[in-house]
Amino acid sequence: MNIDSLSLALSQVSYLVANLNKKTYKQNTSEILSIVEKHGVEAERHLFRCLFSSIDFGGDGKSSGKDYHQTQLLVQELNSLISRQNFVTAICNAVENPFSNQKSLFPSSTLIQNISKVVHLSKAQEIALAVALQQSSSDSIKKCASSFLENKLPDFVQYQLEHGKKNSEDAQSSVTTEVFHFVLTHIFQSNSLLSAELQSSLLSSVRKEYPLDKCPAYLLPVLYGEKEDIHMERILSDSASMASLMVPTLADILRELGYASCASVEECRRTLQQYKYRTVTSMQAAYVLSMMSQST
Secondary structure, eight states, X not given: OOHHHHHHHHHHHHHHHHTOOTTTHHHHHHHHHHHHHHHTHHHHHHHHHHHHHHSOOSSSSOOOGGGHHHHHHHHHHHHHHTTSTTHHHHHHHHHHSOOTTOOSOSOOTTHHHHXXXXXXXXXXXXXXXXXXXXXXXXXXHHHHHHHHHHHHHHHHHHHHHHHGGGGHHHHHTTOOHHHHHHHHHHHHHOGGGSOHHHHHHHHHHHHHHSOTTTOOGGGHHHHOTTOHHHHHHHHHHHHXXXXXXXXXXXXXXXXXXXXXXXXXXXXXXXXXXXXXXXXXXXXXXXXXHHHHHHHO
């Protein structure tokens, strides 16, 4: 990618975000998303950095007039980002590296709550945000996220066990299966955050909702980690079903292009951009790995 072209695009995103208002919102947003579509991950990361740098996170959660439209765009884009594979890197980059004009976004005991109030996150999305920030390169941000999870995760899990789907609107509204997978994976990998009893109860509850024969392939390693042969059979079966569709999948494209398409990180990135794959989902990655295992 031409570096000068990318630099100009990022500068344009900064300008469009800074000049969002009632009159320009629709046009500026359309242009911003077009730039992100064209320039991919780098432009999207810059967009979130601009948005997080433009909003006051130090108030009561009610947006002031000057950042109302930036907040509106952040809410819209964050609801999409939180279900995608680049959620962690985009969020960590935005929170770790705000521009110098941002004075209200910094590590504190209320960092997660302050962000959540402004962008109206559900309880599950709050947990997902904390899990993402726990992977930050900043020790102080990681400490804030860990403290939040230590205090909030047991209560969240207990609430889910007691109320289940009956009151899911309060705790899991607008949460996709991939967010659910993201949170579950963290819970079962971080044994110290939950008591053994609570973790066992959660696993039993989720397995009732997703029995082995109906469990999505990407949840199999989390819920049924001991049944590796079944995982591979399910992935191969799903991959074969996908191959029968008329629309080529990412696995189909890489199979046709051959090993050269993944010869290096840059070559792989170029291939993804050429075929309009801004992000790769866990399911798409599973199909690609399955295809590669059959091609060796």
